[in-house]
Amino acid sequence: MPNNASNAKPLLRLNEFSVSFNGNVVVDSLSLTVNAGETLAIVGESGSGKSVSALGAIDLLPDNAAVSGQRWLEETNLNQLGKRDWNGIRGNRVGFIFQEPMTSLNPLHRIGKQIGETLRLHQGLSGQAARTRAKALLEQVKLPRPDELLDAWPHQLSGGQRQRVMIAMAIANNPALLIADEPTTALDVTVQQEILALLKELRDQHGMGVLFISHDLNLVRRHADRVCVMYQGKIQETGSVADVFDNPQSDYTKALIAAEPEGRPAPPADITPLLTTRQLSVSFKRPRTGLFQRQPPAFEALKATDLTIAPGETLGIVGESGSGKTTLASAIMRLVASQGEVTLGKATLSQLSGDALRRQRHRLQMVFQDPYGALSPRMPVFDIISEGLRFHYPNLSNEEVTERVHRTLREVDLPESCAARYPHEFSGGQRQRIAVARAIILEPELLVLDEPTSALDRTVQKQLVTLLRELQARRQLSYLFISHDLAVVRAMAHRVMVLKDGDVVEQGNCLEVLAAPQHHYTKALIEAAHLH
Amino acid sequence: MAFISSRLSPITLRRLAAFKANRRARVSLWLFGVLFIVSLFAELIANDKPLVMNYDGQWYVPLLVDYPETEFGGFLPTRTDYLDPFVQQQISDNGWALWPIIPYSYQTLDMLMTQPSPAPPDSRHWLGTDDQGRDVMARVIYGFRLSVAFALVLTAGSLVLGVLVGGVQGYFGGKVDLIGQRFTEIWSGLPVLFLLIILASFVQPGFWWLLGIMLLFSWLGLVDIVRAEFLRARNLEYVRAAKAMGLPSRLIMWRHVLPNAMVATLTFIPFLFTGAIGTLTALDFLGFGLPPGAPSLGELAAQGKNNLHAPWLGITAFMTLAIMLSLLVFIGEGLRDAFDPRHVKQHLSPAQETKHA
Numbered sequence: 001m002p003n004n005a006s007n008a009k010p011l012l013r014l015n016e017f018s019v020s021f022n023g024n025v026v027v028d029s030l031s032l033t034v035n036a037g038e039t040l041a042i043v044g045e046s047g048s049g050k051s052v053s054a055l056g057a058i059d060l061l062p063d064n065a066a067v068s069g070q071r072w073l074e075e076t077n078l079n080q081l082g083k084r085d086w087n088g089i090r091g092n093r094v095g096f097i098f099q100e101p102m103t104s105l106n107p108l109h110r111i112g113k114q115i116g117e118t119l120r121l122h123q124g125l126s127g128q129a130a131r132t133r134a135k136a137l138l139e140q141v142k143l144p145r146p147d148e149l150l151d152a153w154p155h156q157l158s159g160g161q162r163q164r165v166m167i168a169m170a171i172a173n174n175p176a177l178l179i180a181d182e183p184t185t186a187l188d189v190t191v192q193q194e195i196l197a198l199l200k201e202l203r204d205q206h207g208m209g210v211l212f213i214s215h216d217l218n219l220v221r222r223h224a225d226r227v228c229v230m231y232q233g234k235i236q237e238t239g240s241v242a243d244v245f246d247n248p249q250s251d252y253t254k255a256l257i258a259a260e261p262e263g264r265p266a267p268p269a270d271i272t273p274l275l276t277t278r279q280l281s282v283s284f285k286r287p288r289t290g291l292f293q294r295q296p297p298a299f300e301a302l303k304a305t306d307l308t309i310a311p312g313e314t315l316g317i318v319g320e321s322g323s324g325k326t327t328l329a330s331a332i333m334r335l336v337a338s339q340g341e342v343t344l345g346k347a348t349l350s351q352l353s354g355d356a357l358r359r360q361r362h363r364l365q366m367v368f369q370d371p372y373g374a375l376s377p378r379m380p381v382f383d384i385i386s387e388g389l390r391f392h393y394p395n396l397s398n399e400e401v402t403e404r405v406h407r408t409l410r411e412v413d414l415p416e417s418c419a420a421r422y423p424h425e426f427s428g429g430q431r432q433r434i435a436v437a438r439a440i441i442l443e444p445e446l447l448v449l450d451e452p453t454s455a456l457d458r459t460v461q462k463q464l465v466t467l468l469r470e471l472q473a474r475r476q477l478s479y480l481f482i483s484h485d486l487a488v489v490r491a492m493a494h495r496v497m498v499l500k501d502g503d504v505v506e507q508g509n510c511l512e513v514l515a516a517p518q519h520h521y522t523k524a525l526i527e528a529a530h531l532h
Numbered sequence: 533m534a535f536i537s538s539r540l541s542p543i544t545l546r547r548l549a550a551f552k553a554n555r556r557a558r559v560s561l562w563l564f565g566v567l568f569i570v571s572l573f574a575e576l577i578a579n580d581k582p583l584v585m586n587y588d589g590q591w592y593v594p595l596l597v598d599y600p601e602t603e604f605g606g607f608l609p610t611r612t613d614y615l616d617p618f619v620q621q622q623i624s625d626n627g628w629a630l631w632p633i634i635p636y637s638y639q640t641l642d643m644l645m646t647q648p649s650p651a652p653p654d655s656r657h658w659l660g661t662d663d664q665g666r667d668v669m670a671r672v673i674y675g676f677r678l679s680v681a682f683a684l685v686l687t688a689g690s691l692v693l694g695v696l697v698g699g700v701q702g703y704f705g706g707k708v709d710l711i712g713q714r715f716t717e718i719w720s721g722l723p724v725l726f727l728l729i730i731l732a733s734f735v736q737p738g739f740w741w742l743l744g745i746m747l748l749f750s751w752l753g754l755v756d757i758v759r760a761e762f763l764r765a766r767n768l769e770y771v772r773a774a775k776a777m778g779l780p781s782r783l784i785m786w787r788h789v790l791p792n793a794m795v796a797t798l799t800f801i802p803f804l805f806t807g808a809i810g811t812l813t814a815l816d817f818l819g820f821g822l823p824p825g826a827p828s829l830g831e832l833a834a835q836g837k838n839n840l841h842a843p844w845l846g847i848t849a850f851m852t853l854a855i856m857l858s859l860l861v862f863i864g865e866g867l868r869d870a871f872d873p874r875h876v877k878q879h880l881s882p883a884q885e886t887k888h889a
Contacts, residue, residue: 333776361778374769377543378791387787388777438773 011209017069041224045457095170101162112150160191188320189528259458261491273308280340316493324502365439369451371431375423382419429460557866571677578634578670585629636667638827650842674827683808694754702762761793802864
């Protein structure tokens, strides 16, 4: 209920709040108010200062951060607190949910003990009382079988379940304010919805104020009452969700809202398949549970899959984490052991090995998900791009190699001057362009793109999608495009294939599948992605 | 080349800066470097023959050429003993000679001693003589050089072997790793000291024999570190990208994995180095090390133990080893901190203590 904001009492107030690291201003005179019972969302791209503002507000920044401005939590002036006072605030009056559920729980303690710890610190509960309260909390966050889960280890829980445990810990002491820093970014889309619905319910039950930090406009639009758009440490715009989204004032907000990937790829000219897989499957051995136990059956990461891709065509592979998307890509690239047949043009890749396989590798190239991990930090861009070229074409002279590198850099819209620089000097989007340049300099026929856009901001995603489509049209490249983001898939793929638990549940023309999904899993994905 | 600094990657530059910021490590590196370079020219500093001399209007270079004694008016056609009073008399009568600062080499016996050896320090022997009448200062200079050279070669050899074995195990994983790990475990169970004692009973272990035996075992410590780094790195995306590009394994290991594994390895080197010096000294002390007469710090320490009435022997051996090992440990500490990304931040924080308003 967004409209009770006027008479609600303010919970957290920041006034002219600034944060700088070693003299670099990261947050510049931010002023905002979170009221009880409402959700205020801070939206912005990576590096806009969203998380730093939230962390700075409750003094969780590293020592080299300088904080200035006024901070109030209800009637408490946060600037006048000593170390001990902060301990009474954090985890007690302010709950915090972090982005990464996989690492924010201690792997060496049982769930019950971790929840019990906050109860013991702030409420003095211990033993049976803490256990009873912890169980009640697990019920509140709607985890199944709370009795068993109290004694479970974090690694036995899925990402969504861990995030629920984190929420249970955050609300354990009935905080007045809950700060959720990208609470669903690491989760699958269908799980995201459940978590956010839970947060909303808990907020209404306890009358908490929620500070919700996200880069995802869709989520913010559906789950926040007021929104505050940040760009480069400054507030661009603030107001109710309806106002900001329907009638954006600042140019940046407009650009952000318009940054949905759009357009469609050009239709392929040829339909004779370039890549064919027949009954391609991947399985991993599972370890024995005990010394004398029988070997458990192998885990089938990818069940027998047939697919074809024509020259100039894009096949989108859609599915949630663990569905076997990346395994499929690795099997086609022959980076993992697989059964079945992979044919590229006239060459049967699955029968090749050693040097014969290496000689074919320049025909199919791969772009990876993480732009920060995919480039060797110790090599300048020129070496990164030219490495494969020098290996596959050792006869090229230095001038020819330089010429090719510069031409490829221009083709991915990067200045030639980048060649001498190192990867860390580039932004995520630029790095991904470098990764694309490294792949296309070998003039491949097939490019496997494994979630190339998922680590990028929306505006940058859009540029990369446009670039990839241009390259496809110019070079008649075939793409195997893996993504969990249906909006991007719609802008890239001709055909789409939906994977669940290693199995193809649905495939067909991209627009048809998205408009009229047959399988209930596809329907759930599309519902959760909120395409429009 | 000033050009070099622009070619170094920014990570390296930051590490160099971090190392330079550590004053103790920087000064230690300078001192150790100077000492080692000086000791490389030990023959010019401590020797029992003149560097150059002029005799009967002719030039001689005894440092490089062996002249028979008949050349200088002696009777025997043997190598000249320039410390012989007769030869010295001849030289001062018929020309002149330029002597090194210390006119004794590491195994020169001083025949003109006025006191029984071991003789206490005086202007003739700055650190005294040992129980065979050899100049301790000369032996320390040569011994220092020998120890450092031994440690250098041993460290380099262990590095090559350890990185090779650890790298292959880590990069290929699976069966290679399993078999390699079991082999290194069995291998590291072999008793090095007993092997050396057995060896000493049927060959006269020289520099290279000792080095070879020690090299068989000293690389084991590196294997685990390098293996872990390679195991981690082989699943990094840029390594997979290189694989997808078609690069052969050896190139991937050399270009992509090794540079990242070197960080952990480099921080280990100084400790390998001090370990090598310590082991050599210990073996010499026990008498299973270098052949008798070789300039060795361990042997000096043993003499100190056997001649408690001549404390300059023990004190000299102790001070030399203590200074050398301390310098190396300080350098190692600096290196370790320079490679530790978290340490830099800690270093900065005191300067910014004042910020929280």
